[in-house]
Amino acid sequence: MRTLVLLGLVGFAAQLVDGSLGMAYGVTSSTLLLAVTANPAAASATVHLAEIGTTLVSGLSHWKFGNVDWKVVARIGVPGAVGAFAGATLLSGIPTETAAPLMSLILLGLGTYLLVRFTLRGLPVRRDPRPPGRRFLTPLGLVAGFVDATGGGGWGPVGTPAILASGRMEPRKVIGSIDTSEFIVAVAASVGFLIGLGTENIDFAWVAVLLAGGVIAAPIAAYLVRVVPPRVLGSAVGGMIVLTNSRTILRSDWVDAPGGVRAAVYVVVAVLWVAALAYSIRAHRAQQRAVRPESELARVSS
Structure with a gap:
């Protein structure tokens, strides 16, 4: 019973993060499942079956708030x-x-770029007016979907930073569209796992509690992504990617860093992330104060 309650809380927290940052539901949930089961395929299958429900509710919530x-x-x-x-x-x-370690290196590079770009510069003043096209989105979708299924998560960490880095969509639209499209991905992955594994290796009670926690959190997350400033949201996304993939790399066979080294790196990354968020918030407030007098002057002139 304690395990089921814990899984429900994990589902809630994971969807709250995923719905507001466009990533990390699968990564967070799979991490816990792998801690109690030795079968990566069964863990990923459980997460993706739960995601059918959470992504459906999340997509509808984002659509309601105009994020899709x-x-x-x-x-x-x-x-x-x-x-x-x-x-x-x-x-x-x-x-x-x-x-996994190779993909984490790529994601770490993207996350670092986003963290620096959004923290120091925010959104570009002149955004590329062209929307993302099929030549960009088709290969991105193929890679992100493949990584998501094989890694137990990855649709958001691959898709969100790549589209954000293109500068062709505002962050809330990127996150809303990625979360909504993840429903299609979750259905396809679940069908693949059911064909490959059958149902005997999947605990449907775990699926149910993960789903319940995620469904409760989805509307809250869709609202948060609408009200959080894009500059702050970009810094949050970048920091999440850096922290998540630093952990994967340090724990991989390639590095196999000692526990003390891993802890030190996590602390440094967390401190830098908090500092970046604080800087982004201050910069956003300063920008708002600068824009407000101009708006008032325009009203007086009219």
Whole structure:
């Protein structure tokens, strides 16, 4: 019973983070599941089955708050489903420990770029007016879907920073569209796991409590992403990616850092992340104060 309550709380916290930052539901949930089961495929299957419900509610919530670009959802979601089905089928019989550190290095680079860019510069003044096209979103969806299924999470950490870095969408629209398209990916991955594993290795009680926690958190997260300033949101996304993937790399066979070294790195990254968020908040407030007199002057002139 204690395990089920803990899983429910994890589902709530994971969806709250995922719905407001566009990532980390699968990463957070899979980490706990892997701690109590030795089968990575079963852990990923459990998470993706729960995500069918959480992403549906999250997508509807984001749509209600105007955070969804449906063209982007279609262009990245369909190839994402193909990649997820292929990844689920592969993971059902082949371990993926070797690929995880390499992908984490790529994500760490993207996360560092986003953290620095949004903290120091915020959103570009002149955003690229062209929306993300199929040439960009199709391969991105394939890779993100494949990584998501094989790693137990990754749709958000791969898709969100890549689209944010393109400068073609505001953060809340990126997060809303990624969360909404994840429903298609979760369905495809779940079908792949059910075909490859069957149902005997999946604990549906775990699926239910993860789903319940996520469903409760989804509308709250969709509201938060609308009210949090884009500059602050970008810094939060970048810091989440850096912290998550630093952990993966340090624990991998490539590095296998001692516990003390890992703890020191986590503390340094966390301190830098908090400092970046504080700087972004101050910069946003300063920008708001600078814009307010101009708006008042414009009203007086009119």
